[in-house]
Amino acid sequence: MKSAHLCPTIFISSADSYSDLWPIFFDMFYKYWPNFRGEIFLNTEMKNYKHHSLNVTCTQVGKQDHFGSTFRAGLDQIKSDSVLLIMIDYIFMGKVDVEKIEEYYSFFKSNELDSLCLVHQNYRLTSRMDSNKDIDYVAPPSVDMFSYQIAFWKKCILYEMALPHENPWASEWYGTRRANKIKIKLACLSKGVKPPIPYDLAGCLHKGKWLENAIAHLKSINYYVNFRERGYFIKQPQTMRVRMKIKWMLISSGLHGSYWDFIKR
Numbered sequence: 001m002k003s004a005h006l007c008p009t010i011f012i013s014s015a016d017s018y019s020d021l022w023p024i025f026f027d028m029f030y031k032y033w034p035n036f037r038g039e040i041f042l043n044t045e046m047k048n049y050k051h052h053s054l055n056v057t058c059t060q061v062g063k064q065d066h067f068g069s070t071f072r073a074g075l076d077q078i079k080s081d082s083v084l085l086i087m088i089d090y091i092f093m094g095k096v097d098v099e100k101i102e103e104y105y106s107f108f109k110s111n112e113l114d115s116l117c118l119v120h121q122n123y124r125l126t127s128r129m130d131s132n133k134d135i136d137y138v139a140p141p142s143v144d145m146f147s148y149q150i151a152f153w154k155k156c157i158l159y160e161m162a163l164p165h166e167n168p169w170a171s172e173w174y175g176t177r178r179a180n181k182i183k184i185k186l187a188c189l190s191k192g193v194k195p196p197i198p199y200d201l202a203g204c205l206h207k208g209k210w211l212e213n214a215i216a217h218l219k220s221i222n223y224y225v226n227f228r229e230r231g232y233f234i235k236q237p238q239t240m241r242v243r244m245k246i247k248w249m250l251i252s253s254g255l256h257g258s259y260w261d262f263i264k265r
Contacts, residue, residue, distance in 0.1 A: 006102040008152065009039045009080045013071055014088035016045040021205075024218070024225060025091050026051040031221075032198075033096040042088075043074035068171060069164040075155055082109070083155050087148050089205045093217045094198030100134075101196045107132050108152045108187075115158070117151040117188035119195045126188075134193045138186040145179035145186060147172055150197055157184055163257055169246075170253035174262065181265045209233035 014022070022042065029036070030053050042049060044058040061073035075083070084105075108116040116135070124143050126136040138145065146161050148168060160182065161175040179186070189195060204214030209231045218225055 006105050007036070007038050008082040008084055008105065009041060009078055010086060011075065011078060011083040012040065012042045012086050012088055013074070013148070014043050015067075015070060016047045018088045019044075019047050019049070020229065021088055021091075022049045023051075024223070025088055026054055026056065027223070028092040030054055032092040032094060033098070035098065036096075039080075041074065041078055043070065045070065066165050067168055068162040068166040071162045071171075072159060072164060075159050078155060081155055083153055083158065084150070085148070085153050085158060086150050087203065089203040090150060090199045091204045091214060091217075092197060092199055093214075096198075097194075097196040103132075104135070104196065105152055107135060111187075112185065113152070113154075113187055114184040115151050115153045115186050117147070117149055117186070118197055119149050119201060120189045120191045120193060121147065121149065123188065128190065129187065134190055135187050136190045138188060140180045140183050140186075142176075142180070142186075144176060145184065146175035149201060150195075150199065157182075163261060165256045166253055166258060167249070170250055170258065173250055174253065174258040177262055178265065181262065205230070206233045 012025070026049075030051065034053075036054065038055070040054060040056045042056050042058050044060050045063055046060060048058045048060060049056060059074040059077050061070055061077075064070040064073060104116060104118065107113075111129075111131075120136075121144055123136075123138045123145075124141075125139040127139065129135045129137050148171075160178060162171040163174070166174065200211070200213045200217075202211060202213070204211055210225075210227050211233050215225075215227055215232070
């Protein structure tokens with residue numbers, strides 16, 4: 001197997017509160033992508049981490065007020081103009097198709113895309129890219145122009161997707177609107193195309209607790225994790241109180257700058 005010499009710098013978005021997940025994430029990374037020899041930036045606050053077989057650099061950006069400012073401070077340390085974005089709770093669950101990663105990254109660069117999402121998503125408007133049958137072009141406006149799924153990004157465009165005061169959920173909500181306003185050049189894998197990095201799109205955690213699919217996978221490969229430390233996520237009906245809390249979070253983020261930023265664009 002070839003090493004992924006055509007893969008850009010990998011940016012893992014995290015925080016020190018997820019440090020218990022770092023060994024699990026990178027052990028799964030190495031298990032399923034053992035020949036990777038590129039740069040990996042792990043976005044941390046104060047803590048440091050080393051893996052025995054991977055070149056991991058911790059950003060150690062210091063304590064920031066919000067997710068968005070932490071995210072941007074980490075991106076500031078990356079010199080390359082493109083990144084492969086991965087959130088810390090998207091653990092790998094199968095062998096990485098290195099040849100496809102290289103093929104899609106080459107396509108991303110040669111077509112001067114702003115982003116290429118490495119999974120299929122149900123975007124409202126898409127059209128097949130004739131030069132690669134695996135990939136669809138997403139034409140704005142679309143309801144999900146920005147998400148934190150695994151994707152190649154131009155670093156400068158990704159930087160615009162998270163304002164300093166935003167949390168991840170506000171960033172996706174307002175980021176979609178910014179992406180539509182900017183008219184980013186976005187593509188994703190076509191429906192039915194196998195993702196080159198197998199993982200659960202829901203992540204391995206929800207509200208800080210373990211999800212069933214991640215537990216089942218880690219147990220299936222005899223990888224020990226004390227799941228009781230974080231606990232097990234149990235789905236509950238979304239109450240009116242929860243819906244109002246989400247709505248207020250979005251309004252509050254808007255009043256702190258997201259509305260004004262959108263208007264200025």
